[in-house]
Amino acid sequence: MLSSTIPAPPRPPYRVMPLTEEQAAALCEWRYEAPFTFYQWLSWADMQAQEREFGDPAIRREQYAAVLDADDAFIGFAQFFPLAGVTRLGLGLRPDLCGRGAGLGFVQAIVREAIRRAPGNEIDLEVHAWNERAIAVYERAGFVVSDHYELATARGSEQILCMVYPDGRVQFPSQ
Known part of the structure; x- marks a missing residue:
């Protein structure tokens, strides 16, 4: 007798979930190649001691998320920083996937x-x-440059682009 089992729908390639403390600690271990090394975080102990970013449990819960692939591997993070009428994204992909x-x-x-x-x-x-x-x-995801400015950083003044996702656009270009 033939089975009439209907296969489960495929899982989305990427899922956004709450960032756990274990994932937050793992972020502090990620090491990027030059010139991206300044994207590295402080140690997990320092992040917690200073209550910095996702080292603060309340900020982690309210603003940070983990991105998992279809196999539930932790591949990146996102920050959803609330401004008046704006959500400013911060994001990072695991170094070996860049x-x-x-x-x-x-x-x-x-x-x-x-x-x-x-x-x-x-x-x-x-x-x-410089991060072409x-x-x-x-840009492939639909963002457009809306502004550019100099920003003072620990490494000196840096040229920054502000990119905006057009209002009302929910469809995505094909990968």
């Missing part, structure tokens, strides 16, 4: 979550002007 084609789906999953969290909010992000790889991914 430059390997995972970026577009990763960004699209984060944008979907930003829309779900704050429908009607403008969505934007900031990116260093990230800018190309953001």
